[in-house]
Amino acid sequence: MQKTKNKRPAPRKPNTPPADKDDILSQELCSLALAQEDDLRHAVRRYLRQGKDAVLYGAIELARGEDADAYRTLKEAVEEDAGTVLLCKGDGPEMEINAFAIPLFVHSLGGLREAEGFQDEAAYAALLDSFTSAGLEGPKARVVLVQHAYDLAEMERISASQLNAMVHEAAAAMMDKKVAEAPALLRSIAGWQPSAFGAADEAVELRFLLGFALKRADDPFYAMPAAGKKQDAWFEARMQRYQDWTVSAAPLVQRCLAGADRAGALRLNFLYQDLFHGALQQGKSEHWMLAMMAEFGAALDSQGPARAVITLVETDEDAALGVQLIGAAGELAHADRRLDVGDDVEAELDDLRDALATLGIDDVTVELTAP
Template sequence: MPKNKRPVPRKSANSPELKDEQQTTELCALALDLADESAGADIVAASTREELAQKHIDFQRLLRRLLAQGKNEVLYGAIELAREESLDGYRYLRNAVEEGAANLILRRDNAPDLEIDAFAIPVFVHSQGGLDPAADFQDSDAYEALLHSFTDAGLESPKAQVVLVSHAYDLSEMARITYGQLQAMVREAAHSLTDKKIAAAPALERSLAAGWSATSFGPDDTAVELRFLLGFAMKRADDAFYKVPAGEKAADAYFAKRAAAYQKWTEQHAPLVARCLGRARGANPALTLNFLYQDLFFGARAQGQAEYDMLGLLSTLNQALAGHDPAALRAVIAPGGDDDEPALRVQLSHGDTVLVSVDKPLDPAAALDLALEDLADALSSLGVTDMSVSEDPLP
C-alpha cells in the first residue's frame, strides 16, 4: 500500500509567521490603494478623500510599527509583492519605506516635536594604491571641524544637532544596512543626542563590524573607490530651514540655494574630508575627491551605486575601444538581466564583429527614458555616435 504523505503543519491563527504574512499583504494593499488614488487625487469625491486620508494614517502607523520592530521580512516582502502588482505601487511603497527608515519623529510633552534624519554623502576617492584602512578617521581635529561644518556651511540648520559616524563606509557596508537596522541606528543616534547617559549602540556597531571589502590594487595602481559619509541631523520638526516654499519659483530658488551651499561646502571642506579619509597606500598619500549630492541614506546609496555602475561600464567600454576609431563603431542598447535583476545591455560592434557586451543594472523604479539618456550621454563621451535602442534582448 502506498504510504500516506506526511501532512504539512498548519500555521496557528496566532503564529508569528501568519501575522507577518497578514502584515505583508496589508502594507502592500494600502500602498497600492494610495498610489492609485494619488494618481487621480484631483478628481476623487469628498467621501473618497476621507477614506484616502484614513488609509494614509493606517499606512503610516503600520509602517512605523514595522520599522520600529525591525520587521525586515515584512517590509521587503511587501515591496516585492507590490512590484508584482503595480510599478506605481512599488515606487510608492519603496519610497515610503526608505524615507521612513531614515527618519524619526520624537514627540515631547509641553515642547515642540523633534525630528532626526539619517543622511549620507557619496564621495569618489582617487588615489595611488587605494585607501589605507588603518588611516580611516584617525584625525580627531579634522573630524571635529568637519562635524561643525555641516551647520556652519548651511548644509543643515544652524539650530540642528549633527552626529557624524567616524568611519567612511564602502558600498558593501552600505548595502548590508537594512531598513530595520537603519531605523535602529536612527533611534540610537536620537538617544545619544537627547540623553546624557552613554548607551550601547548595537545597530551602529553591526554596521561597522565587517569593515571595508578587500581590494586588489597594487601600490602603484591608480585607484578609484566609493565611500560614504554617514550622519544624523536632529532638529525641531517645524524648523523653517527645512520648509520648502509653496510656490514653484520660490521652491526652485530654495533648492538652488541649498545646492549652492553644498557645492561651496565641497570646495571649501574637501581637504577636511580627505584628512578624515586618511591616506593612500601608495608612495603618494594624497587623495582627490569627487562628491555626489547629500541625500537621505537610501537615496545617497542608490545615487552612489548608479554612478559606480556607470564608471564600471565606461571602464569596460574604454578597454574595448582600444585601437578603434569610436566614430566607426556601432552601439546597441537593449534589455538585459532578468526579472529579478533587470539591466540595460550595451553591445559595441565594429562592422559584424562584436567587441564587447556589458550590462548596467537598472533600478526597477527608475524612469527608462532617463536611464537610456544617461547611457547615450556616456557613449557620446567616448566618441561613439552611432547608437540605437532595441526593444528585444540581444542574441
C-alpha cells in the same frame, strides 16, 4: 470475540505546508499599499521597530508585481520611515532626526587604507562643524557624523530596520546628552571589502560619509517654498552652498580618509548629499556607470573603434537596458543597467549616451520601447 468500535481515521496531514507568518504579514501590508490605506504608515513603523525586515521587503516585492503606484508608495514609506523619525520628549517641541549620507569617489595611488580613516581629531571636529557653518544643515541643527567611511557593501548591508535603530540610537545620544550603547551603529561598521589594488595602481573607490541631523520639526530653515520661482531659487541656493562646501571641506575630508603623508594626494569627487537611501542609490548608479566606462574603455583601447547598441532586456522578474559594444569582430563588451518600476527610461538613455560620448562613441543605436 470482543467487538471493537469503528474509529474515525485520523485526518491526513496536508501536503502543503502552512503559510509562513511573515508571508501573511507581507501580504497584508501589500494589501494596505494597494488600497492606499491610512494605516499603511503605522504598520510600516511598527514592523521597523520590531525588526521585521522580511515582512517589509516581502511586501515591497509583492507590490512590485501587482501595481506600480502601490510599489512606489510602499517603497518610499519604508525608506522614509526607516531614515526619519519624529520624537517628542516631555513638554518639549517635536523634533525630527534623519540619516543622511554623502557619496564620494576617492582617487588615490594604491587605494585607501581603512586603518588610516578618521585618525585626525581636529579635522573631524572641523568637518562636523562645517555642516552647519556652511549651511548644509540649519544653524540650530545638531549633527553627528560616523567616524568611518562606508564602502558600498557596508551601505547595502544596512537594512531598513537596522537604519531605523541607528537613527534612534543617534537621537538618544544627542537628546539625552550621555554616552549610550549603539549596537546597530557598531554592527553597521562591518569593514571594507578586500582591495586588489597594488601600491602603484591608480585607484578609484566609492565611499560614503554617514551622519544624522537633529532639529525641530518646524525649523524654518528646512521649510521649502511652494512650487514656483521661489522654490527654484531655494533649491539653487541650497545647491550652491553644497558646491561651496565640497571645495572648502575637501581638505578636511582628505585628512579624515588618509594619514598625513597621503591625505593631500587624494582627489575627491563628491556626489550630492541626500537622505540615506537617495544617497545610496546615487552612489550605486554612478558606480555602475564608471565600471561600464572602464570596461568599454579597455575594450576600445585593445580593439579599436566600435559602435553601441542599447536594447531592452526583460525577464519575468526584472528589466534592464542592455548596452552592447560592437566592433569589427563582433561584441566587445556588454553591460546591463537595471530598471526599477517607474524609472524614467528616457533619462536613463540620456545618461548612457553621455557616458558613451565621453568614450568617443557617437554611433549609438537604441532598439527598445519603454517598459
